[in-house]
Amino acid sequence: MREKVLPVLTVVLGILALWYLAAIPMNVREALTAAERAGAVVEGGSATERQQLPALRLVLLNPALALEGAWTQDRPRLPAPHQVAAELWSSVAGQPPGSNRSLLRHAGITLGATLAGFAIGSLAGILLAVGIVHNRAMDLSVMPWAIISQTIPIVALAPMIVVVLNSVGVQGLLPKAVISAYLSFFPVAVGMVKGLRTPDPMQIDLMRTWNASRAQIFWLLRLPASVPYLFASLKVAVAAALVGTIVGELPIQRGGLGARMLAGSYYGQTTQIWAALVMAAVLAAALVWFMGFLERRTLRAMGVPA
Amino acid sequence: MTLVILALVLWLAAWGLNGWLTRGGRDRSSLVRALVPLIFGTTVLAVWELLVRGLAVPPAILPAPSRIAQTFVASTGLLWGDFVQTILKGALSGLAIGVAAALIAAILVDRFDFLRRGLLPVGHFMAALPIVGIAPIMVMWFGFGWQSKAAVVVLMVFFPMLVNAVAGLQDTTAQQRDLMRTYGASYWQTLRMLRVPAALPFLFNGLKIASTLAMIGAIVAEFFGSPTQGVGFRIASANGALRLDMVWSAILVGALAGSTVYGIITLAERAVTFWHPSQRT
Structure with missing residues (x-):
């Protein structure tokens, strides 16, 4: 553990340093325009002439002005990390939790839909896997299509699902949950099929010599053997469910992190987009970590050496 | 209504056919292995078509496969x-x-x-x-x-x-x-x-x-x-x-x-x- 901390910290600090550096050429045009308006002398000609020059050249011509304006603008092309952090703090702690401008409320909306979709999707995935393992016809007919459907950009269906469910009167959480359920369904189904098939013929034969029924083989052998596979695919599925919810929120526009990103892109509020993005990242990390936590607890309770 | 019943019958028939094809070691031939998913796929399309027509689902909710193919x-x-x-x-x-x-x-x-x-x-x-x-x-x-x-x-x-x-x-x-x-x-x-x-x-x-x-x-x-x-x-x-x-x-x-x-x-x-x-x- 200790030998990981230092390299990871170095890499993270390196990324932050790169980020700050990249903000200088990214924001140089707006910084120079603002400085010119404030009365400073800007090298590189008039505003229209500056349009022709590459950003790096402008930085070299006006190093002081570029540095000064790079990390303090209201609507930068690339906000500096501390600006994102400030926006995150003000929209999480600076707003009442129920207000429409509170990022916590939007994160809550996204989290609710993600969990609902994840629950529906993984339950359906487990049931399909059980069917596939026990029924040869289902295995041969459904499995190829399940694999093909993985290669289809399912997320593209999101706007249509939302509109269709709206027109039959289903609103609120469910349309988004349907999309995230669809995305989390296949990882779980594929992983569970693999897991339920891990017991080798010898183990199954042993169960048969004990005169175990099919149901007993399932509950006592196949299901316990599939638990590690289940958790591995649940981790993939919960991340996919979050992506599905965020994409599903784009056409709905009733709150949520996806709606927040789209609103930010409409009004040029870059810092708001970045804050929503960081929030989504935190949410994803928390969900995956929680699945890992459940995995460790369950496996330890089952006596699997960690 | 007849179309809906037809869809149901077709589903059961295809299910039975696939069940028969995969029983008794017939699933070892590669022809059967290719045939079974194809039967499943066409059945889904056919049932979709029949249900959309039989229940008169408006095309603004779910268009029939034939209509999608035309477009x-x-x-x-x-x-x-x-x-x-x-x-x-x-x-x-x-x-x-x-x-x-x-x-x-x-x-x-x-x-x-x-x-x-x-x-x-x-x-x-x-x-x-x-x-x-x-x-x-x-x-x-x-x-x-x-x-x-x-x-x-x-x-x-x-x-x-x-x-x-x-x-x-x-x-x-x-x-x-x-x-x-x-x-x-x-x-x-x-x-x-x-x-x-x-x-x-x-x-x-x-x-x-x-x-x-x-x-x-x-x-x-x-x-x-x-x-x-x-x-x-x-x-x-x-x-x-x-x-x-x-x-x-x-x-x-x-x-x-x-x-x-x-x-x-x-x-x-x-x-x-x-x-x-x-x-x-």
């Missing part, structure tokens, strides 16, 4: 333009750049152990993040054209590919590397003759994940702004006009492109990693 055939020119814009320009160029960048990064990471220990956890973390969310920012930076879509795709495919490539490069035993050293092989010779071939199964696995992500990235990025062309644009605009047959046609374009790319990667994998246990039958 698809009637607007191939339009859809071809969308295909070129989104798949060829956006997704594939982004996929190529992202994969190349990830491979270079993987070799760097592999050479410096400090970098590996630092970058790999970060890479695993980034691979789980909803990177699609970066799309509005990329559209703001690179404009509405295909460049912004390619940029989203690059970011989406980079980390899964990096993680797989690094894992693949680690997949040689100390004995094998020692053998290369006794032959006096240099780092690059060991890389070329031992470690890259050993990493190929991982690389193809990463490539498969990356190719599906590339399609998703290119299409979703178009929801944030695009020229009046592209699969994502077509879906969003046809959806707004409640022309669901057009939406389904555009999705069909994405599906065909996605499975074709996936199929090509699988064939290449079979040709290149024929020695790997997972490819031997």
Whole structure:
């Protein structure tokens, strides 16, 4: 553990340093325009002439002005990390939790839909896997299509699902949950099929010599053997469910992190987009970590050496 | 009503047929193995068609497959333009750049152990993040054209590919590397003759994940702004006009492109990693 901390910290600090550096050429045009308006002398000609020059050249011509304006603008092309952090703090702690401008409320909306979709999707995935393992016809007919459907950009269906469910009167959480359920369904189904098939013929034969029924083989052998596979695919599925919810929120526009990103892109509020993005990242990390936590607890309770 | 009953009968008949085909060792022939999923697929399409007609579902909710096929055939020119814009320009160029960048990064990471220990956890973390969310920012930076879509795709495919490539490069035993050293092989010779071939199964696995992500990235990025062309644009605009047959046609374009790319990667994998246990039958 200790030998990981230092390299990871170095890499993270390196990324932050790169980020700050990249903000200088990214924001140089707006910084120079603002400085010119404030009365400073800007090298590189008039505003229209500056349009022709590459950003790096402008930085070299006006190093002081570029540095000064790079990390303090209201609507930068690339906000500096501390600006994102400030926006995150003000929209999480600076707003009442129920207000429409509170990022916590939007994160809550996204989290609710993600969990609902994840629950529906993984339950359906487990049931399909059980069917596939026990029924040869289902295995041969459904499995190829399940694999093909993985290669289809399912997320593209999101706007249509939302509109269709709206027109039959289903609103609120469910349309988004349907999309995230669809995305989390296949990882779980594929992983569970693999897991339920891990017991080798010898183990199954042993169960048969004990005169175990099919149901007993399932509950006592196949299901316990599939638990590690289940958790591995649940981790993939919960991340996919979050992506599905965020994409599903784009056409709905009733709150949520996806709606927040789209609103930010409409009004040029870059810092708001970045804050929503960081929030989504935190949410994803928390969900995956929680699945890992459940995995460790369950496996330890089952006596699997960690 | 008769159509609905017909659909039900057809479903049960196909179910029975597939059940019969897979019983008693008949499923060992490769013909049956190909036939069973085909029967299932056509049955689903037929039941869909019959139910939509029998229950008179309005086309604004669920168009019948025949209607989607008609629209698809009637607007191939339009859809071809969308295909070129989104798949060829956006997704594939982004996929190529992202994969190349990830491979270079993987070799760097592999050479410096400090970098590996630092970058790999970060890479695993980034691979789980909803990177699609970066799309509005990329559209703001690179404009509405295909460049912004390619940029989203690059970011989406980079980390899964990096993680797989690094894992693949680690997949040689100390004995094998020692053998290369006794032959006096240099780092690059060991890389070329031992470690890259050993990493190929991982690389193809990463490539498969990356190719599906590339399609998703290119299409979703178009929801944030695009020229009046592209699969994502077509879906969003046809959806707004409640022309669901057009939406389904555009999705069909994405599906065909996605499975074709996936199929090509699988064939290449079979040709290149024929020695790997997972490819031997």
